[in-house]
Amino acid sequence: MNRKTLSLLSVLPLLFSCTSTGGGFYEFDEAVTNENGSAYYEIFVRSFYDTDDNGLGDLKGVEEKLSYLQNLGIAGIWLMPIHPSDSYHKYDVKDYRDIDPEYGTLADFDSLIESANDHDIDIIIDLVINHSSSNHPWFIAAQQQKRDNACSAADSKCNYYNWSDSPKTGYARSDTANAYYEARFSSSMPDMNLDNDYVVDEFEAIVDFWLERGVKGFRLDAVTSFYTGNSTKNVQFLTNFQNYVKSKNPDAFVIGEAWENLNNVFYQYASSGMNFFNFPMSELNYGGTAKSVQTMYGINFARTLVNSEVQLKQVSSVAKNALIISNHDMDRSAGYLLGDQGKIAASAYLLSPGYPFMYYGEEIGLKGSRGGAMTDANRRLPMIWSSTDDEGMCDNPPGADYDTQYQITNGAYDNLEIENSLTNHYKKVLNVRNKYGIIHDGLYNYTDTGNDAIAMFTITKGSETIYLVHNFSNVAQTFDLG
Structure with a gap:
């Protein structure tokens, strides 16, 4: 029996192969790039980076930060809605074939796509099919x-x-x-009649428009609401949509937002062949990631992740998991993952199969929760780039009232200069992911080592096998390998 000991407070995973005589904590590999990566980064453009000093983030700001994202190890960007809208969040679309003037122009978007391609970063956009603006x-x-x-x-x-x-x-x-x-969400968002062939034709033409401009795919909003209370019709629509997109670009990436229990998501919706966010693994109260980190119960994370993979593969050979620890509709993880818990959670979910999605600012520990005002604006606060330079800093979204005394002070560039910062931890973990493609699409099995703090995976693909071990506790742990 081999003995392996995880070092005190080590939050980087232990990696070794079946042919190695021993394992070790991963060392950053400078030769690894994001070119073959599979981790996405969600951006609320309004709060990301402002290039014209009007307090609003813009597409030029996203383009300016592509080098930062590439250096971090990001392979794809999900842009929250960018179309003309009357709201700050822009989920009420007035024109599906244009850019909101607050964010820029179609020419700015084309420039962003070209630069993103140069940085080996795919761009997917939010496509709101369930409803339009009442001013459309x-x-x-x-x-x-x-x-x-x-x-x-x-x-x-x-x-x-x-x-x-x-x-x-x-x-x-x-x-x-x-x-x-x-209008299930708001009187300003009338629901579309998706049984109407002319409506379907409209959205297929919209898909064509953006694919031709270089978009690599779409995130579909509120897919369980397309036909309220009728999951069968929802799945049929999604299947048809997925097939249409793939007929135009076989490599296009489509992912859906389905706030449902795991059985509904994987046994019903995944049959469409689309990818879906794994919200049951991601939410605070009962999610497999945060709960396992907070309770230092690594075996629970391992078991839950592998079981979700088994469920998914029973339904679809192409659909993949997409883990998160927060997004624009959730309280930011830095508010409840304390100390090194944020690093442990990052290692766990970013080294999971499929397509993990980071939320902008997550890598610097940006905070934000609905708070007393119960406003999602507090979850979409401005990205912080530097503690000493306000250049590019955006204004708070309308209605935000998050108490700044609880916000972090260091920005992304400050943290990159600090060896053991959260930002550099994210960078190291993404380096692991980008080096070992098997993490993205390998077959995961877990081993119960007899130590509940340990999450140990055997990942195989063809003749390749690696072992990935996480310590979910804050002290050194000893475990046995057979």
Whole structure:
């Protein structure tokens, strides 16, 4: 029996292969790049980097920070909605084929795509299919046609939406139309009628538009709400959408937001062939990552991750897991992962199969929670780049009231100068991931070492095998290898 001891407070994983005589803590490999990586980085453009000193982040700001992201080891960027909108978050889209003037122009977007390609970084964009803005030309015309009883034509805009002549749960009133329209999220976000072939044609044309501009894929918002209460129709729509995108670009990446339990996500939605965020693994109260870190229960993380992989592969041979520890709809992880817990969590989820997604600022410990005002704006606060230079600093989103005394002071560039900073830890872990492609698409099995603090994986792909070991505690642990 071999004995392996994890060093005190070590938060980097232990790696070794089946042919090695011993293992060791990973050393940073300068020769490794992001070129073959698979980790994504979610950006709320408004809060990322401001290049024209108006307090709002912009696409030029994202382009300016591509070298930082490449150096960090990022292989892809998910841009939250960038289309013209009346809200600060831009999930109410007024024009699916343009850029919100606050963020720039289509020319700025084209420049970003070109630069991202030069940095080996893929760009995917948020595509909001479930609803449009109430100020979208489609809905403005729809209300007028509904009022004038002009809905008989198959391509009538009023048939782009769902209507009722009487009040219904989940519907809002249009005084213009003298009728009620489905709007499950907000009266400013009327739900689309996705049974209408003309609506489907519209979104397929929108997909074409952005793929032709160099977008590498899409993140689909609120996919379980496309047909409220009807997961069968949701899955069928997603299957058709996935097939259409792949027919245009077989390498395109599509991922969906499905806030559902694991069985629903993997046994139903993953049958579409799409990738999905693994929210049950990611949420604080019952998620496999944060809960395992907080309780120092590594075996729970290992067991939960492998079980989710088994479930997924029973349904789809192509869909992959996507782990997170926070995003724009969740309290930031730095608020509840304390001390080295943030590093342990980063090692665990960034070295998981599939496509892990970081949330901007996560790598510097940026904080933010809904707070007393119960506003998501507090979860989308400005990125901090330097403690001594405010250049590029963005203003808070409207409604944000997070107490600055609890916010971090060091920015990304400060942390890169500190050897053991959280930022450099993320950089090292992503270096591991980018060096060993088997971490992305290998077959994971876990070993119960008899020590509950240890998460040990055997990862295989063809003739290649590596062993990955995490210590979820804050003290040295000893474990046995058979």
